[in-house]
Amino acid sequence: MLEPFTPSAGLLARWRVLKRLLAAGRPALITYVIAMLIAGVAPDKHRYPEWSTAAMAVAMVLMTLTYVFGLRALRVWLTRVNMRSSYVSLWWSYLATTLLFQQPLWLICMRFGLIGSSNALDNAYFTLVTFLTIGYGDFVPHSGDGRIFAMVVGLLGAAHNICFVAYLLSLNQPKAA
Secondary structure, eight states: OOOOOOHHHHHHHHHHHHHHHHHHHHHHHHHHHHHHHHHOOOOOOOTOOOHHHHHHHHHHHHHHHHHHHHHHHHHHHHTTOOOTHHEEEEEEHHHHHHHHHHHHHHHHHHHHTTSSSSOHHHHHHHHHHHTOOOOOOOOOOOOOHHHHHHHHHHHHHHHHHHHHHHHHHHHHHHHOO
8 A cells, every 4th residue: 555645854845945036026027927918019100109009108117017026026036046155146047037038028129120231140239239338329219119128128237237246245244134
């Protein structure tokens, strides 16, 4: 006769940690999916310019919320897995969050034709260069919507860099007793 499975204390503790991590990331995932859906079903910019602009604004607000929720979830994850001494793990998390937050931004840029190119690589390049606050100037927005988009993406990129530098600086601070 088979004995019933009884989870060990370590397995239960890991399950609780996993549940907490998933709970921390849930708001970011929800806002991310909604922003992607809005960008995907937004009306045509040339036929319905007002609705298209409103959809772009809502998608950008949701991506900003996704960014805030995602950084909070990342902080919870880094704290729970005790990555305080691993700069390589921090570098990988920086790279992953940069690409994760930049990906829907270039889809929004391409969907709304903000730089005048329908090429996915051009739009991805423009948003990554703007997000990382490099700004080469070879692609520029041609409309007011595009300029607003570039400003928001630049501010998100600057905030992204500031948050990671602040986290790195906090690693060397002595813990309060």
